[in-house]
Amino acid sequence: MPRATRAAPPSTRRRSSRLNNQEIKNNAIVEIQQRPRRSRKPLDSSSSLLETTSLCISDTLDKSYAMADHPRRSSRITPSELLRRETALEQRELECRRKADELEERSMSLSKKEDEASTIMSQIAARESKATLAQLEEFFTCALCYEIMAQPYSLNPGQCGHTFCALCILRHFFSRLHKACGGWHESVDCPMCRSLLVITPDRVPRLDITFPFVPNRTAAAMCESMIEKLSQSSASSGLARVKREESEGNWPPGSEWDMEWGKKKGKSKAEEEMEEENADLAGWREGGSLRTEWLKKDSEGKKEMLHLLKYWTTMRSQEFVDLKQKFGV
Template identity: 75%
Template structure:
């Protein structure tokens, strides 16, 4: 019993000493924290004047950036104006070159491929057979000349038909059928036809491309806020030089794609080809009344 009592008393004493040491440790930690907090240096408050100086510095920086942006915008405006001027000069130069080439082409057409009967550019050129004279005419023009000598009463030719230029006589058309193909009085001039088609096509393409415009994207249309504030590659109206150029070259405008002169030439060329093809196909077996009907259709 005495030993058990002594053990219990020792255990109680150990517990009390442990509690005391823990309380002392906690008190020491609190004291150290308080001392540490008291020893921390206090932050110095910024004076009021320092924030205002910082604001002024930011404003001056923004003004400097704005001035620099404005200067760059002015430089870009000057460059765009210079480029626009160069584009106008290049456009004028290109228009001059195209117009000179078109005039030269039209002069060649008028000099070498003008029909002696209608005084226009030959449409579906045909020469007379036999080709003793070598003159060439529009298909419709030479058909009208040939059938003008046809007698309406009998539907036949009682005299030879001559060339309207050199008066070379053609073979008289036989009244009896079937006729020989060699008696057909016309021969297609394919060389002249190819030259006329090539030059007229060149005229249509050159006059259509004479108004050269530099293409830009829609986003490149304007410089917002600039002094020039101009449109790139676009013009609201035509300049005085362009109007004078168009007036001086009005004869070339008719040969443009969809122009009146070109449209009339294509129509005449198509009609001449149809009439000649139909006449050649039926030549050997055509009767007098059929000749008279063709003469009325041609309006002779």
């Protein structure tokens, strides 16, 4: 009969288990220390940022997809609901069309009012231009050439105060000069009131006070401002509509009825006067014939007066005769 093995005492078992555990720990520590250490790679900022961004985007998409309410068969649109929505859309479309028509009507009315305002403004500009031209013709007309004064000069001494164009008064002054001797043996008077001027001395040097003309700067400034105002006028030069009888109303120019009326009746006196006024206004605008002639006359008069004033004290008789021949008087 075999012998029964004796069990080890509890103290021996505990001691052996402690030793085994200590050996396992020591072996694991030694194994860990013997493993080669891996070198850590530096993180790339761009790659890390891209990875982080992609992760955030994926999380957001996942959340949105999870929160999305996918319709099921029970929550799909029914035909009645679809019909109701189509009806609402048609009503909105009709409302938008109505509003578009209203806006178009408003724009047409505004354009009509704008045309009326522009017509009124053109009429006002035409009236102002006519009033300016009337003032020029009434107060600044030369008594020798019967035109608007260009480079106005008054007589010296100013006993009468009459003013004329520079070229006009020079022609009048040198018309009294004798070609044979080159002097003034008779007095020169004003062409309007016949007041006498200072006799031009024959001896040189002459005094400056014997110069027979004085520039009228006030009249020159007024003429320049009014003519500049006329040049910037934008009023229409023709009649917009011609009114016939009250029962016939207004006929546009150039129509068949207008042509027949012109053949039978011809133009009235008022229409002819209106056309003449419009032609005069057109002549004073920028590039017009009247304005061009006035500017030319003004520059020539200024040039001749400055030349005569500069050499007045030392001019001889022959030089006066040459000026007389130059002016053609």
